Amino acid sequence: MKSVAITGMGAVSAIGNSIAETAVSLAEGRSGIGPVTLFDSSPYPSRIAAEVHGLPEVAGAGRGTALLFKAMGEALSTSGLSAPVKADLVLGTTLGGMERGTSYMRGLLSKGGIANPAILDDFLPSCQIKRCAAAFGLRGAGEIVSNACSSGTDAIGLGFERVRRGISDRVIAGGYDPLCEFVFAGFNSLLVTAKSACRPFDRDREGMVIGEGAAVVVLESAESARARGAAILGYVRGFGAAADAFHLTQPSPDGRGIAAATAAALSSAGLGPASIDYINLHGTATQYNDVSEYRGLAAAFGDALRGAAASSTKAMTGHALGGAGALEAVFCALSLSSGVVPPNLNLRNQAPGTEGLSLSTEPGAVRRMRYALSDSVGFGGECGCLVLERGGGDG
């Protein structure tokens, strides 16, 4: 099995349009949540979201593609790769270009019922990866993972597996999702959205805040990275995935899916739980998720859980759905590199029954860290977990 290095990273979210901006926001605990501006949110209980501002448009494409292009360009640039790039592409998304689908439906349902089918060109994720491959000169296979909110984590995980096993020499992996009315309305209809703030693991948490974003990493064998003189920004050491087979949308109360995915990721990394210095939690701040997630992690970590600093960054970024897991993997890599633990904002009273988590609440807290773990949970009961190592080790 090969050692899998991260040689490029790109990120765009409500807390920054680049890796540098993102790192500053994580350190300062800056939230990107505010009123919805992309569509009329007045019909919905929640009217806040974590939007990306100042996003360059991509001609003929929707917001999902624009987010993806932003993160992709930065990742390739930091990796020192330029077209043609021999790499496979594995991206996670829930809905890709759904705002295009909604535009099409709006036309179809309007008076006269005329919809422009050309809009659909950037609707399907499979179209977006082809567009991405063409724009960045990628020469490889392309795949879309759509495991709901675990998509980004699982895409990086499958990319990791491909490089580790020698199926692919290099994989560009990540996740993306734009904010659109479809998902905003959908989550509001489930009554799981917050009206004022995202408070992960707080006793008085009121639900999730929808966000958007994209993150992309370049994965290649450490040997290949060293041979071409690429900087190694970190390593992906392990990946685990599991389904909890409990309910289509609610996580299992005992967190068995997260427990299994975490145990599998640690096993894949060849590490015990005590090795993990930081956990980036899924932490959506819904009633169901936070308790279930805690129980799953407690089952996988045992007493070692208290020894790891932990935080959910969704109080800053909102929940970027298919982009979330990829963003949070990048946050882990940045934290391992800088030693700064991202804060779990808006925590006033830790939720009863989650006391075993050592939540880090102060912005700028510094800790010497080598390994971090990031977990994600999606509709369908799919759970994914990644283990990352700080760059600069022996690989």
Add this chain to the structure above:
Amino acid sequence: MGNGGIRPAVTGIGTALPLGVCDLEAFWQAICSGRSAVSGDAGGRAARMPAWDVSDYTDSKQARRMSPLSKLAFASLGKALGDAGLQSPPAKSALFFVSKFGSTEFLREFHEGLLGGGGPSPFLFTNGVVNAPAGHISLEFGIRGPCTTLMGGAQSAAFALQHAAALIRDGAAGAVMVGAAEELSDFFLDAYRGFGSALGSAMPAPGEGGVFLVLEPEGDAAARGARTHAVLAGADFLREGDPSPADERRMGGPRLFSLSSGPGRGLEAEAADLGAAPACEGDSAIAVKFNLGEAFAVSALAQSAAACLALSKGTAPARPEGLDPPGSLSKLFPGGPRETRFHDAVVSVRDGGPVRSLVRFERGRDRGRYCMPAAPI
């Protein structure tokens, strides 16, 4: 297309397709006789499922929660498990499910509520997400390993089979179910044809359905006395600049080529690229898009299913209706089914992009109901 230590055996195949509906044997007989499910007038040709009822395969309460897509996925997996002789998936099972479009019917209905004043439906939102079929399957069959949904289209089949093989070879999964489903809603058909008109190109007749393969470690399958349709020998992508498979040194006997070209769409070029034409003695080809229309991710899995059946039954199907092969391909597509003891089968998938995928199956060792006498592999 290399081989590891533990070989993944295809022990179960399940279909919910316009040919044969949920009866695998009827599907195979239709393929063998060259039947096509594509019907309709010039502008509206499609291969649609005849009337069928998923409640034959699950309870009616559960069926009411499912999108047409989930129903196709659910029924085809249920049939695949039955074909494998499994009441339920073994412990440590994993799932790969592929759909390029998801449930367009639930998408339309959700939008009608959202934009039409009725309000967004939480039921349609949660059951309409692309991985809802995988979620339903995980719940109903108790699958607690990785359940991964892919949306890359036809090429996703090779991707899924690569990872399935890796899980089996590592001993990380006792079985992996790999399948696909696509549904043809009226909404989808309108958009599909409109999209073709906007592009100024004739779109191939679309198809729908569901296909699943059950893969298990070959040794485990043999130990429980399971029939093996075929063994997955390898799956890979051909990227720009890679050597042509036509230059591959062939080993063993006759080969079956399962081609992805449909009517009017590059059959000759695909066969030449694979080294299938001119044909070696005994080689044959199938092209299921002539039988089932362009069913995207389902097509690729149906190609694999048909290839596995051809290996295990030792039969080369007759050329499909509507295929009048040029001289260079006439030997590949026999006028009627013929008995052939294939050494292996190559499934070629191309979707118009620069990357193609190849999946190779070999005949299983088992001497069960479908298998020809075993030969050294």
